[in-house]
Amino acid sequence: MKKSAFSALDEILGKRLETSFETRASYSFDATRKNFLPDAVAFPVDTLEVQRIVELANQMRFPVVPRGAGTGFSGGSLPVHGGLVLSTELMDRILAIDTENLYVVAQPGVVTGALKEEVRKMGLFYPPDPASLKFSTIGGNIAECAGGMCAVKYGVTRDYVLALEAVLGTGEIVRTGVATMKGVAGYDLTRMLVGSEGTLGVITRATLKLVPLPESVITLLAMFTENRKAAGAVNAIVAARVIPAAMELMDRTAIDCVQATIPIDLPEGTRSVLLVEVDGSAASAPPEADRVEEACRACGALEVRRAYDAPGRDDLWKLRRSISPALLRVGAVKMNEDIVVPRSRLADMLDFLSELGARKKVTVVNFGHAGDGNIHANIMISGKDQDEYRRAEEAVAEVFKAAVDMGGTITGEHGIGIVKSPFLEMEIGPMGISVMKRLKSCFDPNGILNPGKIFPEEVAGSS
């Protein structure tokens, strides 16, 4: 960035422009652990400031990288070409909650969990629940189209975005969508911006759909001797016409990993566990839970546990929640891939992953949102052995290929960013890339917003 750019930014932001090495270092990373140092960090407070920043960036040609909480798993908020990191942390207000028309209007820096809590107080429910909800932001969730446990029943972030306000790469302000359930006036620009990873516009305001808060929640934990039986139960539950609010599968690798560190009492011979949560009215939830239990037993469950109240449910969730912390003790470096396959291919994918781990001599720990076919395949390595690293990288490529071959995708919710850009073409083909690039140049002709993301390119940088 040129010297004159700093003084011009200073005029817009004053003290809310940070150029100290310490602050730049603090904004150089996300949850991929990679580092790229920005030239400066901006903390705008409203749409007009964002607009002035992007306009300036067009005049002076420096990159602008939107950043929410920097918890992305694909490198979306990393300033790979330097420039300005635009943090939305100070744009953190909930502007309105409409209890009649059931929507909430929020600035992008609102933490998702805080928003969920606010609407819950009014008996309303904002369903998207990425595991990072306590710290990731609405802007980041929209830009990555974050998913979560409840996607099987409630869908993902995109299903709740009614309308957006954004500053495009040109500096123009666009308002998309409408705060009603229906609305088809022209192209669906809202969905265009959802999942755009900060490359098309900076989201400055979001109108999000709400639903009534379910009255009761029941959690079930079913233990099986093998993945095929658990995967069979997933299909049997759906066939019994229950769509649970969560359906999490943990395979042998994940169970072993937890048992080796934070042991949990499970029946002898447990090799696969299914965690199911049903929600609804006080009248509808219990019979649904019964149908889930029947389906599990019919598929050979060793045992089915059930909990109605918060502490009991918490106890059942313990196994699932312990996986992430336990993982780190298996290997220092984790390659976390979030592939998706059609629900019916779940067992095939899990078989493939365990065969792959054995063949490449790397530990692969699998768990995931079985209800929607989204599996988190974690390839764990020590990070110290070059050959091991190479084998792990080969394994990753094979995982992606298998996912696409089975009719799935290379990323269900974490986005492409920089870590998956080499594999994008594998899924969407050259034509897909070409159309996307044309759209990009329409929203951001000068390539100001988040350069180096989504589309493959060589980037240096430390990790």
Next chain:
Amino acid sequence: MKDEELLEMAGLCAKCGTCRTVCSLYPYRKTENAVARGKVRILESALAGENLDLPAVREAMADCLLCGRCERECPNQVLYEEIVMRARAKLADEVGIPAWKSILFGNVMPSDAAMRAIRRAGAAAQRIFLKKIPTDSGLHYRFPLKFFGDGRMFPELPSKGFIESLGKSEAVSGDVMLFVGCVFDHLFPEVGGAAYETVKICGRPVSVFRGAACCGLPALTSGDRKSAFVSMEANLRSMRVAAPETIVFPCGSCLLMFKRNIPELFKEGHPLYEDALFVAKRSIDYASFLLDSGVARKFPDPATVSFPGVIGYHDSCHLTGTLKRGDEPRKVLVRAAGSAFKEMEGADLCCGYGGAFNVRDYPTSARIGENKVSVAAKGGTKIISAACSGCIFQMRDMAARTNPSMRIVHVAELARHALFGGKEQGGRR
């Protein structure tokens, strides 16, 4: 600046961001620099030689309350507190520490006599120069000095400390030793007194540790290892000579020093290694001692004792968080006050003190503390009890500033009231 071990400890941080949710400072700073992972990254870049502006790095490391909430929540078990303390020590070695700290930690706090002299001089000066503000948690003086931050309230300095005023007939050695700590000796001697009176009825010989130096925590967390060691060594030596069976700490932070930091610092091979273990093994918090020793069984039926309002308990970062002694004070409170004790709104919010942080950035420290007190007040609490000197010092200041009717007491003061009647709370009016 180089330190392979420190770099490795920092390397465990996955930059996942979980620490953002619990950081006591983040809501007031709204910048990643305030959060554990930001500071880990700042440190990494200094250790890697990318950032050569070490005084700036030192300031970044100082901007933390060391409340430890991030560390307890961290899924990767990053030893954040240890990382920051080591970094501060390292930076103190390389770029020095601010002058006020070096005088305070190096010359004053290791010496009981110097502490006494300062308190006496301060008490006299205070009466002459400062404005008196009576509040329910004791008389306070308003500091006009910019250095201490605007509107800081300081408790009235007593002319005599607790230990100084102990009668000649009180035992000087015993099976049970009370480590009062600087604050409960010099600033709030009534807390020292309450702790002593209630511990004394345990049925075993009890004495007060008289020649105590500061526990060393303020110097240690500031990176002034040299001063910290002077205090720690003096204490270990005299404790070993006195050789009590049990050492009782009314202050959670002092206890943390003896239970966690000292055993970590006096590793095997150090001449005082055995002594450090000896002391650590025998050290116990005030409430646990009341429960274990049977004092808690001596409380009368709480229905027969009256308290002037709803009592809450403040979870001190060190006592509840790090040492996992949150249940014990509550058990004592239930025994002493029965239904007058109610779980407090925001019990686990940090008070914002953070030792040197409070001097370094008083306005922010005050905002965190005022929020703490006002959340409790909104929830209906009238008396906040705690068992840590820093928290009590801070919350008394905050209550005096914003909510003069809120009382801030030590658990021991409530226990004394239940056992012996009389004044149920601290503060000299």
